[in-house]
Amino acid sequence: MDTLHLVLNAITVIFIAASMFAAGLRATVPALRGVFANIPLLLLALIANMVVIPLLGWGIGALFSLPSAAFIALVLIASSPGGPFGAKLATVQQGDLIAGAATQVLLASIGSLTFAPTVNAILTAADIGIKVSLDVGALVRTVALLQLVPFAIGLLMRRYAEPTAQSWQPTAAAVSNVTFLIVLAGMLLGSWQDVVDLFGSLALLAGFLLAVFAFAIGTLLATGPMTLRTTMGGVAAVRNAGPALAAIGLAFADQPTILGALAAILLSGLAAALPIATLLSRRRSAPKKPQEHTSQVAM
Template identity: 70%
Template structure:
Protein backbone atom coordinates (compact mmCIF):
# COMPACT_ATOMS: atom_id res chain seq x y z
CA UNK A 1 0.00 0.00 0.00
CA UNK A 2 2.86 2.38 0.83
CA UNK A 3 4.41 1.67 -2.57
CA UNK A 4 1.14 2.48 -4.35
CA UNK A 5 0.85 5.67 -2.33
CA UNK A 6 4.34 6.77 -3.37
CA UNK A 7 3.62 5.84 -6.99
CA UNK A 8 0.40 7.86 -6.96
CA UNK A 9 2.24 10.89 -5.58
CA UNK A 10 5.01 10.53 -8.17
CA UNK A 11 2.53 10.36 -11.06
CA UNK A 12 0.66 13.36 -9.62
CA UNK A 13 3.89 15.38 -9.63
CA UNK A 14 4.59 14.33 -13.23
CA UNK A 15 1.05 15.31 -14.22
CA UNK A 16 1.29 18.79 -12.68
CA UNK A 17 4.76 19.51 -14.11
CA UNK A 18 4.00 18.04 -17.55
CA UNK A 19 0.76 20.01 -17.81
CA UNK A 20 2.46 23.34 -17.17
CA UNK A 21 5.46 22.44 -19.34
CA UNK A 22 3.08 21.65 -22.20
CA UNK A 23 1.27 24.94 -21.55
CA UNK A 24 4.57 26.80 -21.80
CA UNK A 25 5.54 25.03 -25.01
CA UNK A 26 2.16 25.88 -26.52
CA UNK A 27 2.10 29.51 -25.40
CA UNK A 28 3.52 32.41 -27.34
CA UNK A 29 4.69 35.72 -25.99
CA UNK A 30 2.55 37.67 -28.50
CA UNK A 31 -0.59 35.86 -27.28
CA UNK A 32 0.29 36.51 -23.64
CA UNK A 33 1.09 40.14 -24.40
CA UNK A 34 -2.25 40.50 -26.17
CA UNK A 35 -4.07 39.47 -22.99
CA UNK A 36 -1.88 41.71 -20.85
CA UNK A 37 -2.56 44.55 -23.29
CA UNK A 38 -6.29 44.18 -22.56
CA UNK A 39 -6.20 45.20 -18.89
CA UNK A 40 -9.96 45.21 -18.31
CA UNK A 41 -10.34 41.65 -19.61
CA UNK A 42 -7.39 40.51 -17.50
CA UNK A 43 -8.64 42.21 -14.33
CA UNK A 44 -12.18 40.85 -14.77
CA UNK A 45 -10.84 37.32 -15.37
CA UNK A 46 -8.66 37.53 -12.26
CA UNK A 47 -11.58 38.76 -10.16
CA UNK A 48 -13.86 36.04 -11.51
CA UNK A 49 -11.41 33.18 -11.04
CA UNK A 50 -9.51 34.23 -7.93
CA UNK A 51 -12.31 35.84 -5.92
CA UNK A 52 -15.84 35.24 -7.23
CA UNK A 53 -15.64 31.52 -8.02
CA UNK A 54 -13.90 30.54 -4.73
CA UNK A 55 -16.65 32.42 -2.86
CA UNK A 56 -19.28 30.70 -4.99
CA UNK A 57 -17.69 27.36 -4.14
CA UNK A 58 -17.96 28.20 -0.45
CA UNK A 59 -21.57 29.28 -0.91
CA UNK A 60 -22.53 26.16 -2.87
CA UNK A 61 -20.87 23.86 -0.32
CA UNK A 62 -22.76 25.62 2.47
CA UNK A 63 -26.07 25.72 0.58
CA UNK A 64 -25.92 22.00 -0.19
CA UNK A 65 -24.86 21.16 3.36
CA UNK A 66 -21.95 19.06 2.15
CA UNK A 67 -20.09 16.81 4.58
CA UNK A 68 -16.58 17.81 5.60
CA UNK A 69 -14.65 15.88 2.91
CA UNK A 70 -16.87 17.11 0.08
CA UNK A 71 -16.85 20.66 1.49
CA UNK A 72 -13.04 20.63 1.45
CA UNK A 73 -12.96 19.18 -2.07
CA UNK A 74 -15.26 21.80 -3.59
CA UNK A 75 -13.39 24.66 -1.88
CA UNK A 76 -10.05 23.31 -3.14
CA UNK A 77 -11.41 22.98 -6.68
CA UNK A 78 -13.05 26.42 -6.64
CA UNK A 79 -9.84 28.04 -5.38
CA UNK A 80 -7.71 26.54 -8.16
CA UNK A 81 -8.07 28.34 -11.53
CA UNK A 82 -6.52 27.57 -14.88
CA UNK A 83 -7.43 23.96 -15.63
CA UNK A 84 -5.91 22.96 -18.99
CA UNK A 85 -9.17 21.48 -20.27
CA UNK A 86 -10.64 24.98 -20.12
CA UNK A 87 -8.73 25.96 -23.24
CA UNK A 88 -10.05 22.83 -24.95
CA UNK A 89 -13.61 23.91 -24.19
CA UNK A 90 -12.83 26.99 -26.27
CA UNK A 91 -12.02 24.69 -29.18
CA UNK A 92 -15.21 22.67 -28.66
CA UNK A 93 -17.40 25.79 -28.69
CA UNK A 94 -15.45 27.30 -31.63
CA UNK A 95 -14.56 30.31 -29.52
CA UNK A 96 -11.50 32.54 -29.20
CA UNK A 97 -9.02 29.69 -28.77
CA UNK A 98 -5.85 31.83 -28.72
CA UNK A 99 -7.15 34.17 -26.03
CA UNK A 100 -8.56 31.22 -24.05
CA UNK A 101 -5.27 29.33 -24.06
CA UNK A 102 -3.33 32.44 -23.04
CA UNK A 103 -5.75 33.26 -20.22
CA UNK A 104 -5.70 29.67 -19.00
CA UNK A 105 -1.94 29.64 -18.51
CA UNK A 106 -1.95 33.09 -16.91
CA UNK A 107 -4.63 31.98 -14.45
CA UNK A 108 -2.76 28.76 -13.68
CA UNK A 109 0.37 30.79 -12.97
CA UNK A 110 -1.51 33.25 -10.75
CA UNK A 111 -3.28 30.39 -9.01
CA UNK A 112 0.06 28.85 -8.09
CA UNK A 113 0.53 31.74 -5.68
CA UNK A 114 -3.04 32.46 -4.58
CA UNK A 115 -4.42 28.91 -4.23
CA UNK A 116 -3.10 28.08 -0.77
CA UNK A 117 -4.01 31.48 0.67
CA UNK A 118 -7.53 31.46 -0.78
CA UNK A 119 -8.42 27.89 0.16
CA UNK A 120 -7.02 28.30 3.67
CA UNK A 121 -8.92 31.57 4.22
CA UNK A 122 -12.23 30.00 3.16
CA UNK A 123 -11.78 26.78 5.14
CA UNK A 124 -10.76 28.77 8.23
CA UNK A 125 -13.68 31.21 7.91
CA UNK A 126 -16.14 28.37 7.26
CA UNK A 127 -14.89 26.50 10.36
CA UNK A 128 -15.05 23.18 8.54
CA UNK A 129 -14.87 20.14 10.78
CA UNK A 130 -12.76 20.84 13.83
CA UNK A 131 -11.14 23.88 12.24
CA UNK A 132 -8.93 22.93 9.32
CA UNK A 133 -5.91 25.07 8.51
CA UNK A 134 -3.79 24.44 5.42
CA UNK A 135 0.01 24.82 5.51
CA UNK A 136 -0.08 27.88 3.26
CA UNK A 137 3.68 28.44 2.93
CA UNK A 138 4.35 24.80 2.02
CA UNK A 139 1.46 24.77 -0.44
CA UNK A 140 2.49 27.98 -2.18
CA UNK A 141 6.10 26.81 -2.39
CA UNK A 142 5.21 23.35 -3.71
CA UNK A 143 2.57 24.44 -6.20
CA UNK A 144 4.63 27.38 -7.46
CA UNK A 145 7.67 25.18 -8.04
CA UNK A 146 5.66 22.42 -9.74
CA UNK A 147 3.78 24.85 -11.98
CA UNK A 148 5.77 28.03 -12.54
CA UNK A 149 9.18 26.51 -13.23
CA UNK A 150 7.98 23.98 -15.87
CA UNK A 151 5.85 26.69 -17.47
CA UNK A 152 8.77 29.12 -17.60
CA UNK A 153 11.05 26.46 -19.10
CA UNK A 154 8.43 25.62 -21.73
CA UNK A 155 7.77 29.27 -22.54
CA UNK A 156 11.47 30.07 -22.90
CA UNK A 157 11.94 27.02 -25.10
CA UNK A 158 9.05 28.17 -27.30
CA UNK A 159 10.55 31.67 -27.53
CA UNK A 160 14.19 30.77 -28.18
CA UNK A 161 13.84 27.37 -29.88
CA UNK A 162 10.40 27.40 -31.45
CA UNK A 163 10.99 24.40 -33.72
CA UNK A 164 12.11 22.31 -30.76
CA UNK A 165 9.11 23.47 -28.74
CA UNK A 166 6.70 22.57 -31.52
CA UNK A 167 8.23 19.11 -31.85
CA UNK A 168 8.12 18.50 -28.07
CA UNK A 169 4.63 19.90 -27.53
CA UNK A 170 2.59 16.87 -28.72
CA UNK A 171 4.60 14.51 -26.50
CA UNK A 172 4.24 16.84 -23.50
CA UNK A 173 0.48 17.07 -24.03
CA UNK A 174 0.27 13.28 -24.29
CA UNK A 175 2.17 12.84 -21.03
CA UNK A 176 -0.12 15.38 -19.37
CA UNK A 177 -3.29 13.69 -20.63
CA UNK A 178 -2.15 10.16 -19.84
CA UNK A 179 -0.91 11.00 -16.34
CA UNK A 180 -4.15 12.89 -15.65
CA UNK A 181 -6.16 9.82 -16.61
CA UNK A 182 -3.94 7.65 -14.41
CA UNK A 183 -4.30 10.04 -11.48
CA UNK A 184 -8.06 10.24 -11.96
CA UNK A 185 -8.30 6.45 -12.23
CA UNK A 186 -6.17 6.11 -9.10
CA UNK A 187 -8.44 8.53 -7.25
CA UNK A 188 -11.53 6.61 -8.32
CA UNK A 189 -10.23 3.06 -7.91
CA UNK A 190 -8.17 3.69 -4.80
CA UNK A 191 -11.09 5.35 -3.07
CA UNK A 192 -13.96 3.56 -4.75
CA UNK A 193 -15.91 3.02 -1.53
CA UNK A 194 -15.97 6.76 -0.89
CA UNK A 195 -16.86 7.52 -4.52
CA UNK A 196 -19.69 4.96 -4.56
CA UNK A 197 -21.00 6.38 -1.30
CA UNK A 198 -21.22 9.82 -2.95
CA UNK A 199 -23.39 8.54 -5.82
CA UNK A 200 -26.87 9.81 -5.14
CA UNK A 201 -25.57 12.36 -2.65
CA UNK A 202 -25.50 16.12 -3.13
CA UNK A 203 -21.77 16.19 -3.96
CA UNK A 204 -22.00 15.45 -7.72
CA UNK A 205 -24.82 18.00 -8.04
CA UNK A 206 -22.74 20.58 -6.15
CA UNK A 207 -19.80 19.98 -8.50
CA UNK A 208 -22.05 20.41 -11.55
CA UNK A 209 -23.59 23.59 -10.15
CA UNK A 210 -20.14 25.00 -9.40
CA UNK A 211 -19.04 24.41 -13.00
CA UNK A 212 -22.23 25.95 -14.40
CA UNK A 213 -22.10 29.11 -12.25
CA UNK A 214 -18.35 29.40 -12.91
CA UNK A 215 -19.07 29.25 -16.65
CA UNK A 216 -21.67 32.00 -16.25
CA UNK A 217 -19.39 34.12 -14.04
CA UNK A 218 -16.45 33.83 -16.42
CA UNK A 219 -18.69 34.83 -19.33
CA UNK A 220 -20.28 37.80 -17.56
CA UNK A 221 -16.97 39.06 -16.19
CA UNK A 222 -15.30 39.34 -19.59
CA UNK A 223 -15.06 41.79 -22.46
CA UNK A 224 -14.97 41.50 -26.23
CA UNK A 225 -17.02 39.50 -28.69
CA UNK A 226 -19.56 36.88 -27.56
CA UNK A 227 -17.13 34.16 -28.70
CA UNK A 228 -14.36 35.58 -26.51
CA UNK A 229 -16.65 36.02 -23.50
CA UNK A 230 -17.99 32.47 -23.64
CA UNK A 231 -14.43 31.20 -24.10
CA UNK A 232 -13.50 32.94 -20.84
CA UNK A 233 -16.52 31.22 -19.33
CA UNK A 234 -15.18 27.84 -20.39
CA UNK A 235 -11.77 28.64 -18.94
CA UNK A 236 -13.42 29.60 -15.64
CA UNK A 237 -15.60 26.49 -15.52
CA UNK A 238 -12.70 24.00 -15.50
CA UNK A 239 -10.61 24.16 -12.35
CA UNK A 240 -6.97 23.10 -12.07
CA UNK A 241 -6.64 19.67 -10.50
CA UNK A 242 -2.90 20.00 -9.83
CA UNK A 243 -2.89 22.38 -6.84
CA UNK A 244 -5.93 20.66 -5.34
CA UNK A 245 -4.17 17.29 -5.53
CA UNK A 246 -1.05 18.80 -4.00
CA UNK A 247 -3.13 20.17 -1.14
CA UNK A 248 -4.77 16.79 -0.50
CA UNK A 249 -1.33 15.18 -0.38
CA UNK A 250 0.33 17.81 1.83
CA UNK A 251 -2.50 18.81 4.15
CA UNK A 252 -4.64 15.68 4.28
CA UNK A 253 -2.15 12.87 3.63
CA UNK A 254 -4.20 11.68 0.64
CA UNK A 255 -7.21 10.97 2.85
CA UNK A 256 -9.49 8.65 0.83
CA UNK A 257 -12.65 10.58 1.65
CA UNK A 258 -11.20 13.87 0.38
CA UNK A 259 -9.63 12.28 -2.71
CA UNK A 260 -12.88 10.53 -3.58
CA UNK A 261 -14.86 13.73 -3.13
CA UNK A 262 -12.36 15.69 -5.23
CA UNK A 263 -12.59 13.15 -8.06
CA UNK A 264 -16.38 13.38 -7.90
CA UNK A 265 -16.35 17.20 -8.00
CA UNK A 266 -13.91 17.32 -10.92
CA UNK A 267 -15.80 14.73 -12.99
CA UNK A 268 -19.22 16.22 -12.33
CA UNK A 269 -17.84 19.65 -13.24
CA UNK A 270 -16.58 18.38 -16.58
CA UNK A 271 -19.89 16.61 -17.18
CA UNK A 272 -21.68 19.94 -16.72
CA UNK A 273 -19.24 22.10 -18.72
CA UNK A 274 -19.06 19.91 -21.84
CA UNK A 275 -22.77 20.15 -22.80
CA UNK A 276 -22.66 23.93 -22.33
CA UNK A 277 -19.70 24.16 -24.73
CA UNK A 278 -21.47 21.85 -27.19
CA UNK A 279 -24.61 24.03 -27.18
CA UNK A 280 -22.49 27.15 -27.74
CA UNK A 281 -20.75 25.37 -30.63
CA UNK A 282 -24.07 24.70 -32.38
CA UNK A 283 -25.15 28.29 -31.78
CA UNK A 284 -21.87 29.55 -33.22
CA UNK A 285 -22.34 27.34 -36.29
CA UNK A 286 -25.90 28.66 -36.75
CA UNK A 287 -24.68 32.25 -36.50
CA UNK A 288 -22.09 31.59 -39.22
CA UNK A 289 -24.64 30.04 -41.57
Protein backbone atom coordinates (compact mmCIF):
# COMPACT_ATOMS: atom_id res chain seq x y z
CA MET A 1 0.00 0.00 0.00
CA ASP A 2 2.90 2.38 0.76
CA THR A 3 4.31 1.70 -2.70
CA LEU A 4 0.92 2.45 -4.26
CA HIS A 5 0.75 5.75 -2.40
CA LEU A 6 4.26 6.72 -3.51
CA VAL A 7 3.47 5.92 -7.14
CA LEU A 8 0.12 7.72 -6.95
CA ASN A 9 1.73 10.79 -5.41
CA ALA A 10 4.40 10.85 -8.13
CA ILE A 11 1.81 10.57 -10.90
CA THR A 12 -0.28 13.27 -9.19
CA VAL A 13 2.70 15.63 -9.31
CA ILE A 14 3.15 14.86 -13.01
CA PHE A 15 -0.56 15.42 -13.65
CA ILE A 16 -0.64 18.83 -11.97
CA ALA A 17 2.59 20.06 -13.55
CA ALA A 18 1.70 18.74 -17.02
CA SER A 19 -1.76 20.30 -16.87
CA MET A 20 -0.43 23.72 -15.98
CA PHE A 21 2.44 23.44 -18.47
CA ALA A 22 -0.05 22.58 -21.23
CA ALA A 23 -2.21 25.55 -20.21
CA GLY A 24 0.83 27.82 -20.42
CA LEU A 25 1.65 26.51 -23.88
CA ARG A 26 -1.90 27.41 -24.98
CA ALA A 27 -1.97 30.85 -23.39
CA THR A 28 -0.70 34.07 -24.90
CA VAL A 29 0.16 37.36 -23.30
CA PRO A 30 -2.49 39.25 -25.36
CA ALA A 31 -5.14 36.73 -24.27
CA LEU A 32 -4.22 37.17 -20.64
CA ARG A 33 -4.27 40.95 -21.09
CA GLY A 34 -7.71 40.64 -22.64
CA VAL A 35 -9.01 38.80 -19.60
CA PHE A 36 -7.45 41.29 -17.22
CA ALA A 37 -8.94 44.17 -19.24
CA ASN A 38 -12.47 42.76 -18.96
CA ILE A 39 -12.95 43.91 -15.38
CA PRO A 40 -16.68 43.02 -15.03
CA LEU A 41 -16.14 39.49 -16.34
CA LEU A 42 -13.08 39.06 -14.12
CA LEU A 43 -14.81 40.26 -10.96
CA LEU A 44 -17.87 38.10 -11.59
CA ALA A 45 -15.71 35.03 -12.22
CA LEU A 46 -13.79 35.65 -9.00
CA ILE A 47 -17.00 36.08 -6.99
CA ALA A 48 -18.56 32.97 -8.49
CA ASN A 49 -15.53 30.73 -8.02
CA MET A 50 -14.00 32.09 -4.82
CA VAL A 51 -17.13 32.88 -2.83
CA VAL A 52 -20.41 31.51 -4.19
CA ILE A 53 -19.32 27.98 -5.15
CA PRO A 54 -17.40 27.26 -1.90
CA LEU A 55 -20.50 28.35 0.03
CA LEU A 56 -22.61 26.20 -2.29
CA GLY A 57 -20.45 23.17 -1.49
CA TRP A 58 -20.83 23.85 2.23
CA GLY A 59 -24.58 24.22 1.82
CA ILE A 60 -25.01 21.01 -0.19
CA GLY A 61 -22.88 19.04 2.26
CA ALA A 62 -24.86 20.35 5.24
CA LEU A 63 -28.20 19.83 3.51
CA PHE A 64 -27.41 16.20 2.74
CA SER A 65 -25.77 15.62 6.15
CA LEU A 66 -22.78 14.00 4.47
CA PRO A 67 -20.34 11.88 6.50
CA SER A 68 -17.23 13.75 7.63
CA ALA A 69 -14.95 12.33 4.91
CA ALA A 70 -17.39 13.12 2.10
CA PHE A 71 -18.13 16.56 3.54
CA ILE A 72 -14.43 17.39 3.73
CA ALA A 73 -13.88 16.17 0.15
CA LEU A 74 -16.81 18.22 -1.13
CA VAL A 75 -15.55 21.37 0.61
CA LEU A 76 -12.03 20.80 -0.74
CA ILE A 77 -13.35 20.51 -4.29
CA ALA A 78 -15.76 23.44 -3.99
CA SER A 79 -12.98 25.68 -2.63
CA SER A 80 -10.52 24.85 -5.41
CA PRO A 81 -11.22 26.76 -8.66
CA GLY A 82 -9.40 26.60 -11.96
CA GLY A 83 -9.53 22.92 -12.91
CA PRO A 84 -7.44 22.04 -15.98
CA PHE A 85 -10.48 20.50 -17.66
CA GLY A 86 -12.23 23.89 -17.71
CA ALA A 87 -10.46 24.83 -20.93
CA LYS A 88 -11.22 21.38 -22.34
CA LEU A 89 -14.92 21.91 -21.71
CA ALA A 90 -14.65 25.16 -23.68
CA THR A 91 -13.39 23.11 -26.62
CA VAL A 92 -16.08 20.46 -26.20
CA GLN A 93 -18.90 22.99 -26.16
CA GLN A 94 -17.38 25.07 -29.01
CA GLY A 95 -17.08 28.01 -26.68
CA ASP A 96 -14.44 30.70 -26.22
CA LEU A 97 -11.28 28.62 -25.77
CA ILE A 98 -8.91 31.56 -25.30
CA ALA A 99 -11.04 33.17 -22.57
CA GLY A 100 -11.64 29.78 -20.97
CA ALA A 101 -7.95 28.86 -20.80
CA ALA A 102 -6.90 32.30 -19.58
CA THR A 103 -9.60 32.44 -16.90
CA GLN A 104 -8.87 28.89 -15.79
CA VAL A 105 -5.20 29.71 -15.27
CA LEU A 106 -6.03 32.96 -13.49
CA LEU A 107 -8.42 31.18 -11.13
CA ALA A 108 -5.92 28.40 -10.47
CA SER A 109 -3.24 30.97 -9.67
CA ILE A 110 -5.37 33.00 -7.27
CA GLY A 111 -7.00 29.84 -5.93
CA SER A 112 -3.61 28.51 -4.87
CA LEU A 113 -3.52 31.39 -2.37
CA THR A 114 -7.17 31.43 -1.30
CA PHE A 115 -7.74 27.67 -1.11
CA ALA A 116 -6.32 26.95 2.34
CA PRO A 117 -7.90 29.94 4.14
CA THR A 118 -11.26 29.19 2.51
CA VAL A 119 -11.19 25.52 3.52
CA ASN A 120 -10.08 26.38 7.03
CA ALA A 121 -12.88 28.92 7.43
CA ILE A 122 -15.62 26.60 6.15
CA LEU A 123 -14.54 23.51 8.06
CA THR A 124 -14.14 25.52 11.26
CA ALA A 125 -17.56 27.16 10.87
CA ALA A 126 -19.20 23.83 9.94
CA ASP A 127 -17.91 22.24 13.17
CA ILE A 128 -17.78 18.73 11.70
CA GLY A 129 -16.28 17.22 14.82
CA ILE A 130 -12.78 16.76 13.35
CA LYS A 131 -9.92 19.03 14.27
CA VAL A 132 -8.54 20.33 10.99
CA SER A 133 -5.25 22.14 10.69
CA LEU A 134 -3.95 23.13 7.28
CA ASP A 135 -0.42 24.44 6.98
CA VAL A 136 -1.28 27.39 4.76
CA GLY A 137 2.33 28.25 4.00
CA ALA A 138 3.28 24.71 3.00
CA LEU A 139 0.16 24.33 0.87
CA VAL A 140 0.72 27.63 -0.91
CA ARG A 141 4.35 26.71 -1.63
CA THR A 142 3.36 23.27 -2.90
CA VAL A 143 0.58 24.54 -5.15
CA ALA A 144 2.61 27.49 -6.41
CA LEU A 145 5.55 25.22 -7.29
CA LEU A 146 3.41 22.66 -9.09
CA GLN A 147 1.11 25.11 -10.89
CA LEU A 148 2.54 28.59 -11.27
CA VAL A 149 6.06 27.56 -12.28
CA PRO A 150 5.03 25.08 -15.02
CA PHE A 151 2.49 27.57 -16.35
CA ALA A 152 5.07 30.35 -16.46
CA ILE A 153 7.52 28.09 -18.31
CA GLY A 154 4.85 27.16 -20.84
CA LEU A 155 3.84 30.79 -21.31
CA LEU A 156 7.45 31.86 -21.88
CA MET A 157 7.93 29.08 -24.41
CA ARG A 158 4.77 30.17 -26.24
CA ARG A 159 6.03 33.76 -26.32
CA TYR A 160 9.67 33.20 -27.27
CA ALA A 161 9.67 29.78 -28.96
CA GLU A 162 6.21 29.43 -30.45
CA PRO A 163 6.99 26.61 -32.93
CA THR A 164 8.42 24.52 -30.10
CA ALA A 165 5.46 25.35 -27.88
CA GLN A 166 2.99 24.32 -30.55
CA SER A 167 4.80 21.05 -31.17
CA TRP A 168 4.94 20.25 -27.45
CA GLN A 169 1.34 21.19 -26.64
CA PRO A 170 -0.33 17.95 -27.86
CA THR A 171 2.14 15.84 -25.90
CA ALA A 172 1.70 17.90 -22.74
CA ALA A 173 -2.08 17.71 -23.08
CA ALA A 174 -1.93 13.94 -23.61
CA VAL A 175 0.25 13.49 -20.52
CA SER A 176 -2.23 15.59 -18.55
CA ASN A 177 -5.19 13.51 -19.73
CA VAL A 178 -3.55 10.15 -19.15
CA THR A 179 -2.13 10.98 -15.73
CA PHE A 180 -5.47 12.43 -14.63
CA LEU A 181 -7.19 9.16 -15.47
CA ILE A 182 -4.43 7.21 -13.71
CA VAL A 183 -4.79 9.38 -10.61
CA LEU A 184 -8.54 8.83 -10.53
CA ALA A 185 -8.12 5.11 -11.10
CA GLY A 186 -5.46 4.93 -8.41
CA MET A 187 -7.65 6.73 -5.89
CA LEU A 188 -10.55 4.43 -6.70
CA LEU A 189 -8.35 1.32 -6.57
CA GLY A 190 -6.80 2.24 -3.26
CA SER A 191 -10.10 3.31 -1.71
CA TRP A 192 -12.69 1.24 -3.55
CA GLN A 193 -14.31 0.00 -0.36
CA ASP A 194 -14.79 3.57 0.84
CA VAL A 195 -16.21 4.54 -2.56
CA VAL A 196 -18.68 1.67 -2.42
CA ASP A 197 -19.75 2.82 1.02
CA LEU A 198 -20.64 6.20 -0.47
CA PHE A 199 -23.48 4.64 -2.43
CA GLY A 200 -25.37 4.49 0.84
CA SER A 201 -24.90 8.23 1.30
CA LEU A 202 -25.67 11.20 -0.91
CA ALA A 203 -22.04 12.03 -1.71
CA LEU A 204 -22.27 11.15 -5.40
CA LEU A 205 -25.45 13.18 -5.80
CA ALA A 206 -23.82 16.05 -3.92
CA GLY A 207 -20.87 16.08 -6.33
CA PHE A 208 -23.20 15.90 -9.32
CA LEU A 209 -25.36 18.78 -8.09
CA LEU A 210 -22.30 20.87 -7.19
CA ALA A 211 -21.09 20.65 -10.80
CA VAL A 212 -24.55 21.40 -12.26
CA PHE A 213 -25.15 24.42 -10.03
CA ALA A 214 -21.57 25.63 -10.51
CA PHE A 215 -22.08 25.51 -14.28
CA ALA A 216 -25.26 27.57 -13.91
CA ILE A 217 -23.64 30.04 -11.49
CA GLY A 218 -20.60 30.52 -13.71
CA THR A 219 -22.87 31.16 -16.70
CA LEU A 220 -25.18 33.57 -14.90
CA LEU A 221 -22.35 35.50 -13.24
CA ALA A 222 -20.69 36.39 -16.53
CA THR A 223 -20.95 39.01 -19.21
CA GLY A 224 -20.75 38.94 -22.99
CA PRO A 225 -22.17 36.59 -25.62
CA MET A 226 -23.64 33.25 -24.63
CA THR A 227 -20.60 31.32 -25.90
CA LEU A 228 -18.40 33.27 -23.49
CA ARG A 229 -20.87 32.94 -20.62
CA THR A 230 -21.24 29.18 -20.95
CA THR A 231 -17.47 28.92 -21.22
CA MET A 232 -17.26 30.60 -17.82
CA GLY A 233 -19.85 28.10 -16.64
CA GLY A 234 -17.69 25.20 -17.74
CA VAL A 235 -14.65 26.68 -16.03
CA ALA A 236 -16.65 27.03 -12.82
CA ALA A 237 -18.05 23.49 -12.98
CA VAL A 238 -14.68 21.72 -13.19
CA ARG A 239 -12.74 22.27 -9.99
CA ASN A 240 -9.00 21.90 -9.50
CA ALA A 241 -8.01 18.54 -8.01
CA GLY A 242 -4.40 19.61 -7.39
CA PRO A 243 -4.84 21.70 -4.22
CA ALA A 244 -7.40 19.23 -2.88
CA LEU A 245 -4.99 16.32 -3.31
CA ALA A 246 -2.18 18.35 -1.77
CA ALA A 247 -4.39 19.21 1.22
CA ILE A 248 -5.31 15.57 1.77
CA GLY A 249 -1.64 14.66 1.80
CA LEU A 250 -0.60 17.55 4.06
CA ALA A 251 -3.51 17.78 6.48
CA PHE A 252 -5.16 14.37 6.42
CA ALA A 253 -2.22 11.99 5.86
CA ASP A 254 -3.77 10.57 2.67
CA GLN A 255 -6.75 9.13 4.52
CA PRO A 256 -8.37 6.54 2.21
CA THR A 257 -11.89 7.60 3.13
CA ILE A 258 -11.28 11.18 2.03
CA LEU A 259 -9.36 10.10 -1.09
CA GLY A 260 -12.19 7.78 -2.05
CA ALA A 261 -14.80 10.47 -1.49
CA LEU A 262 -12.72 12.95 -3.50
CA ALA A 263 -12.41 10.54 -6.43
CA ALA A 264 -16.14 9.79 -6.37
CA ILE A 265 -17.09 13.47 -6.23
CA LEU A 266 -14.69 14.34 -9.06
CA LEU A 267 -16.14 11.59 -11.23
CA SER A 268 -19.73 12.58 -10.51
CA GLY A 269 -18.87 16.20 -11.28
CA LEU A 270 -17.38 15.26 -14.64
CA ALA A 271 -20.45 13.09 -15.30
CA ALA A 272 -22.54 16.24 -14.91
CA ALA A 273 -20.36 18.77 -16.75
CA LEU A 274 -19.46 16.76 -19.85
CA PRO A 275 -23.05 16.10 -21.00
CA ILE A 276 -23.89 19.79 -20.57
CA ALA A 277 -20.92 20.80 -22.73
CA THR A 278 -21.78 18.11 -25.30
CA LEU A 279 -25.38 19.31 -25.50
CA LEU A 280 -24.22 22.89 -26.04
CA SER A 281 -21.87 21.69 -28.78
CA ARG A 282 -24.65 19.85 -30.60
CA ARG A 283 -26.89 22.89 -30.47
CA ARG A 284 -24.14 25.12 -31.84
CA SER A 285 -23.09 22.71 -34.57
CA ALA A 286 -26.63 22.04 -35.74
CA PRO A 287 -27.17 23.54 -39.19
CA LYS A 288 -29.35 26.59 -39.12
CA LYS A 289 -32.48 26.42 -41.18
CA PRO A 290 -32.45 28.95 -43.97
CA GLN A 291 -35.13 31.56 -43.77
CA GLU A 292 -37.94 30.93 -46.13
CA HIS A 293 -38.81 33.83 -48.35
CA THR A 294 -42.24 33.97 -49.88
CA SER A 295 -43.29 36.33 -52.54
CA GLN A 296 -46.67 37.19 -53.69
CA VAL A 297 -47.35 37.97 -57.29
CA ALA A 298 -49.74 40.79 -57.75
CA MET A 299 -52.59 39.84 -59.91
